[in-house]
Amino acid sequence: MNSPPPEKPPLPVVPEGVDVSVPNVARMYDYLLGGKDNTLIDRACADEVVRQVPPVREIAWANRRFLGRAVRFLAGERRIRQFIDIGAGLPGQENVHEIAQRADPESRVVYVDHDPIVLAHARALLARDSRTVAVEGDVRKPADILADAEVRGLIDFAQPVALLLLAVLHxxxxAEHPHQVVATLLAALPPGSCLVISHLHRDPVLHPLVDCYEGATSPAVPRTTAEIAAFFDGLKLVEPGLVGLRRWRPDEWILASDPDVPILGGVAVKL
Ligand SMILES: C[S@@+](CC[C@H](N)C(=O)[O-])C[C@H]1O[C@@H](n2cnc3c(N)ncnc32)[C@H](O)[C@@H]1O
Structure with a gap:
């Protein structure tokens, strides 16, 4: 007797209100990093970006690796035990809570994103213990994030916090006042807290990327070094300051001969 055909895997769930006909910046980034959580339209748009801006995959990887080095630095040298990661993105390798909880299993991490698909994945794959939560929030509404019950339930705002804003402020x-957003978030954090930012640099090589992202869920806004440095106003940047990401405390993955990428980053302490 023939055995019954194998059961089909369930179709991916698309949360209500999600428009899969528009390229999505979270899923495009996932695709650029070699992830599987993306659709045809995301891949088509990302492929067009790669065609026009060949180093874009390297930019994505440089960003993800900077995230890892920065969190290891914060959890190790700075002994920070609370992290708020806004614009957290789809789960990948070496997520923030995994790095932070390796340094200290008691470390607490809040992932925030405004994308419902990111949230669904983050809740299922990242927020799997009582010290890690995923919260829906829009960085453009910082007061709402700070007032969120789950954020306040996990984070002790009397103790240093690491605020992670990686590849989101661009x-x-x-018109949405990104510097005011950062100032509002920082005002809620005590001295000893740290800010990590990575941000696309206004380099002519990225002009076609800006055009491609025009039709995506969020437009991309590369900024000048001075504009990115202004996010750290009033804070003390740790060495080596605001630099191309491959120059920020490079590890064994980075060769001295690797060209830098047009995305800047830095880590700073609130005094
Ligand atoms: C390029 S990914 C970066 C992911 C992660 N931070 C990293 O650096 O690996 C950008 C993320 O920011 C999120 N995002 C974009 N605009 C946002 C907003 N206004 N509020 C919250 N998240 C936002 C996107 O949904 C996406 O997940």
Whole structure:
């Protein structure tokens, strides 16, 4: 007798209200990093970016590796035990809570993103213990994030916090006041807290990327070094300051001969 056909795997769930006909910046980034959580339209748009800006995959990887080095530095040298990661993105390798909880299993991590698909994945794959939560929030509404019950339930705002804003502020337009956003978030954190930012640099090589992202869920806004440095106003940047990501405390993955990428990053301490 023939055995019954194998059961089909369930179709991926698309949360209500999600438009899969628009390239999505979280899923494009996932695709650029070799992930599987993306659709045809995300891949088509990302492939077009790669065609026009060949180093874009390297930019994505440089960003992800900077995230890892920065969190290891914060959890290790700075002994920070609380992290708020806004614009957290789809789960990948070496997520923030995995790095932080390796340094100290008691470390607490809040992942925040405004994308419902990111949230669904983060809740299923990242927020699997009582010290890790995933919260829906829009970085353009910092007061709402700070007032969120789950954020306040996990984070002790009397103790140093690491605020992670990686590859997200370049999705906030000038009209949406990104510097004010960062200032509002920082004002809620005590001295000893740290800010980590990575941000696309205004380099002519990225002009076609800006055009491609025009049709995506968020437009991309590369900024000048001075504009990115202004996010750290009033804080003390740790060495080596605001630099191309491959120059920030490089590890064994980075060769001295590797060209730098047009994305800047830094880590700073609130005094
Ligand atoms: C390029 S990914 C970066 C992911 C992660 N931070 C990293 O560096 O690996 C950008 C993320 O920011 C999120 N994002 C974009 N605009 C946002 C907003 N206004 N509020 C919250 N998240 C946002 C996207 O949904 C996406 O997950």
């Amino acid at each position: 999705f906030v337009t000038d």
